[in-house]
Amino acid sequence: MVHLSGSLPAPAAPHTPPAPWPKAVPFARELAAHGDRLALSTPHGDLSYRELADRVAATAERLGPVRRLVLLAGANRTDALVAYLAALSAGHPVLLVPGDSESTIHSLTEAYAPDVVARPHADGTWALDERHPESAHTLHPDLALLLSTSGSTGSPKLVRLSHENLQANAESIAAYLGIDDTDRAATTLPMHYCYGLSVIHSHLLRGAGLILTERSVSDAAFWEEFRAAHGTSLAGVPYTFDLLDRVGFEHMRLPHLRRVTQAGGRLAPERVARYAELGRARGWELFVMYGQTEATARMAYLPPHLAAERPEAIGVPIPGGSFRLQPVDGHGPDIGELVYSGPNVMLGYAESPADLALGRTVQELHTGDLARRASDGLYEIVGRRSRFAKILGLRIDPQQVETLLEEHGVTAYCAGDGEALAVAALGGVGEEARIRRLVAERCGLPARAIRVRVLSELPRLATGKPDYKAVRHLTRPEQDEAPGTGEDLRNLFAKILDRADATEDSSFVSLGGDSLCYVEMSLRLEEALGRLPTDWHTRTIRELRALAAPVAERPAGQDSLETRRARPAPGLRKALWSWTTPRSWRTRRTLETGIALRAVGIVLIVGSHVQVFDIKGFAHILIGIAGYNFARFQLTDAARRERVRHVWRSIARIAVPSMVWITGAVVLTDFYDPANALLLNTLLSQGNDRFDWAYWFVEALVYYLVVLAALMAVPLLDRLERRYVFGVPLVLMAVGLVGRYDLLGLASARPQLSPSVVFWLFALGWAAARAATVRQRALLTAVLLFTVPGLFQDQPLRTVLVIVGLVLLIWVPTLPSIGPLSALAGVLASSSLYIYLTHYQVYPYLQEDFPLTALLASIVLGVGYATVVTRAARAVRWL
CATH class of the missing domain: 3.40.50.12780 (ANL, N-terminal domain)
Incomplete structure (x- = not known):
């Protein structure tokens, strides 16, 4: 209407x-x-x-x-x-x-x-x-x-x-x-x-x-x-x-x-x-x-x-x-x-x-x-008059440079940028020198006057045309940025996702973001924008910037509407809030349920292993969250090949740091077999010692992603998933229930830790991310209530905890929070995989005499390993 x-x-x-x-x-x-x-x-x-x-x-x-x-x-x-x-x-x-x-x-x-x-x-x-x-x-x-x-x-x-x-x-x-x-x-x-x-x-x-x-x-x-x-x-x-x-x-x-x-x-x-x-x-x-x-x-x-x-x-x-x-x-x-x-x-x-x-x-x-x-009467475009640039006294036609590079197999956008020629090109690491040399030889420019940036995708406007303004921006040295302007959203995406080709029309999912960098990205954006919509990961940078505009235009010291609404009522409550609450805490925020569960879960997992307390079940909740995140970050609108490439990248981001760390544990201790380092313990049935099964969670996650990457590579299956977004995970959940009750006899010596047994939880998390109606969420809740009981023999608390955690994931997208709590949860959630990997090499040496120290040291080391892995990946661009 x-x-x-x-x-x-x-x-x-x-x-x-x-x-x-x-x-x-x-x-x-x-x-x-x-x-x-x-x-x-x-x-x-x-x-x-x-x-x-x-x-x-x-x-x-x-x-x-x-x-x-x-x-x-x-x-x-x-x-x-x-x-x-x-x-x-x-x-x-x-x-x-x-x-x-x-x-x-x-x-x-x-x-x-x-x-x-x-x-x-x-x-x-x-x-x-x-x-x-x-x-x-x-x-x-x-x-x-x-x-x-x-x-x-x-x-x-x-x-x-x-x-x-x-x-x-x-x-x-x-x-x-x-x-x-x-x-x-x-x-x-x-x-x-x-x-x-x-x-x-x-x-x-x-x-x-x-x-x-x-x-x-x-x-x-x-x-x-x-x-x-x-x-x-x-x-x-x-x-x-x-x-x-x-x-x-x-x-x-x-x-x-x-x-x-x-x-x-x-x-x-x-x-x-x-x-x-x-x-x-x-x-x-x-x-x-x-x-x-x-x-x-x-x-x-x-x-x-x-x-x-x-x-x-x-x-x-x-x-x-x-x-x-x-x-x-x-x-x-x-x-x-x-x-x-x-x-x-x-x-x-x-x-x-x-x-x-x-x-x-x-x-x-x-x-x-x-x-x-031409002689046959057809017209041919040979250059662009208005795009000519004068660089060091030489008249350069950027379109001719693009044609030159095209003849050498390089797709590029070129633009004049003051005293330099800006070139953004498709290519791999280390190709900048070859491209710069080609342009210098043809144009007669010194290499210092040619700024080259190799990207995985060239910047384009919403219409699909080249974005030459972005070309100049992407190739400009960092020191050229105006000081004191704050961190631009596009720079933030480029930095966290290591994607220099981020444009105004890029989104978190289109740039290949996954659950490992989602937490940091969401918290940094919330800090910049105030309040994030639940679908922010699918929105373009341009759309997110529009959300930020009111904040940017607000006079200094003036609070946002969201902040004012979040404050207590006037009077005594307001006075108490002001007197007892640090200023940095006064802006109320929301925290995604998945992030909160990951943060709480890793603390409870480590704490239960240290025996500070005995609250088990969160590893199985995290399996459901993994399926939930798989649907959100891997099953995007991207083409089939791009989807599959993103899944393999996620597999590498999980498997490589895991195998590196576990290999060190195999070499330096007697607690693990080589099969653990290769993430093959489940398949090769290595004993029944506690530490042989320490990394069952990582193995299960890698197995699921490898199989799904293979299935997604099949065009027919890819089309089916796109058409039946809720039906496909529902079918997979039904298949997973065959493993849940071990009807084919595939379970390992520890059934509740076997990938075939817990796959239905991964599929349920996937379906939860796709559930769009109350009826669909109610169906998933009913499945939980009927299938989780019996998985953990004689452990009613563990059973209830898994059900409650996954019900929260299905029904409650966000939880109320405050700034410092969100920041802490973000650090724990984004480092949860690495804390899980490393804590087995920390707490056994401290738990008897210093259990709380063992818990804290395990978390600190895991956060440190997460930092090392992230920096190494960005330095060598291998993940």
Whole structure:
């Protein structure tokens, strides 16, 4: 639903068409002409063109009869599209902004004072929030749409597009792509991005269907939706094709696919040729296209039959457009700046509200690209005029440097950075020197003027285009950072996860974060942001920064709203709180239940071994928490190969430090056999001595992860898990119950320590992380109540403790805490594996005479070993 707030006139009958305006976008007005054909296929149901037209007309009525500036938070959702089409059909200019960027919405609202803001409220419903009953601006009659220029999201500089621009470009694209009313195109790109918007325009123009989705092509559910809707068209930027490679696109069965389109940056010629050949073999066509926001979307396309033979070309002008080459000093007669003319060229730029009154100020578009026209009539881009940098007196073209490195097998982004050339490249450790040498030899620059950073993933904007600002930032020496500015969130992610390629659109899970670094990350973020949402690990740095903005903007000494709410009531309670509580304790926080259980659990495990007390059962709770964390950090939306790689990395982070430490114990003591060092004690049945089974927990965890990594590598199983996120762990839990009751006789000499017996707890923790309803959580609780009893013979306290701990994990995501307690819990939880590893070599020597000292020394040594392992891993990049 789209609601209206404010004092706008009451709407007419819901389906009465709005009064015609002198200027509007025809395809937005003529939706009803396509009748009952499918307009939108969404995860929530389908919508016909007639139904879409009714909703658009009703929303247009709600916008009122006065022409006003509408700021729209763009999203690939029905409500956003309806509001957008309603404004276009009724002649209201739209300022389209990314709906997932609060900072952009805020900055452009401040800069342009829109009359109406269309965006979702906190409860998910959409609203048209009135700010001015009549327009506060003078709006030119031709003005239809305002878009941010490429790379300047949030900047007040906008592209002014007319009704004719939108209609003409949609008609041109539909013509050369051959779109008809049987087509179904997926919204693989953001609506606020001109390329993604052009897909919507051109298909609505022809009465074709849109598969309206916000899913990534790396998500298995996207392909299920695409096949179910008989998808015919895919659009992508170069990064989209990286994702297609990762998910095995070349092996997919897509019987209805007709065309794949590419724009938004240069795709390497060999990849263009490869995809063109793949299309020929599979029955679809590849269209490589060239465009800019200033040309509404498209200016050129490469005919599909030439893609394999001429993959380096951008092709020919789109229908209705034309190119000319303007000579540029320093280049030969066959190379010039590409200048485009056509009905889709923008009206001009806007840099303030006053510019909204302007008509056409631009007649042709100077693209800034250097190009040549080959003998076959195809145009080729050879460089970028505006990206030239002058470094030590030499004129350097970063795009040429990128091409040079590409010829040597290196994918890189390059940017001028004052007195140096910044190069971010894909590659391995130690390749910086080779890349620097290649660039120095070709460009004539000294090595000191070339800053190279090798990354596992290149920084990109939300649209998938290169983020050259991030390239300059990532390659800048640490001492160049402004002092006293505090630790930036992106630097924090890069430091803790050892991922220098962290960008604004990275998240904890996308950067390969796991349970071993989750604790430190969550506590550091809570310290920076105040209060963390429970799903912070899946949110991008950009989204987390938006949460931090109110804190950053708060005057010194002013408390957050959360802090004020957390304080006791006024009066005696407040006075007592202030007098008896240290200042650093007064801000109340929450602590994730999993972290609290890990922290308490490791203390109780060690303390029980030392015999300070006798409270057992937490090792089995930690098995459940391991499954819970596996689901959260390993089973992400990443491609199958990326998922499997992350699991193997986690295995290494557990197994390598464990084997190193246990090997030392085998060599220096008589308590362990070599099988312990290899984590094979369970499989080789080494005796029944207490210390032979000391590391059963580590062995079980490694065994589970190895088997799951192998299973996840199977495409069919990977797809099943993505589709049945709760059902799969439920099935595995049922399989685990066969081992729980040892129906196959696989249990070891100590059944409750056998991996086959306790696997059902791992699967239950996995299912707990996926449980989304009360019914699902109740089911897991019932399983616990029926299956835990009997596991520990004659130990009722241990049985109750395991049940209570896992019930907390299922039902209670966070617990109340205070700053110092959270910090202590964080240290214990993040070091829990290492405390568990090392305490067996500490407490036997102290427990008889100094039990409390034995407990403390075990914890201190474990924390120390955790620090050593973490620093070693970051130093040599082996984990």
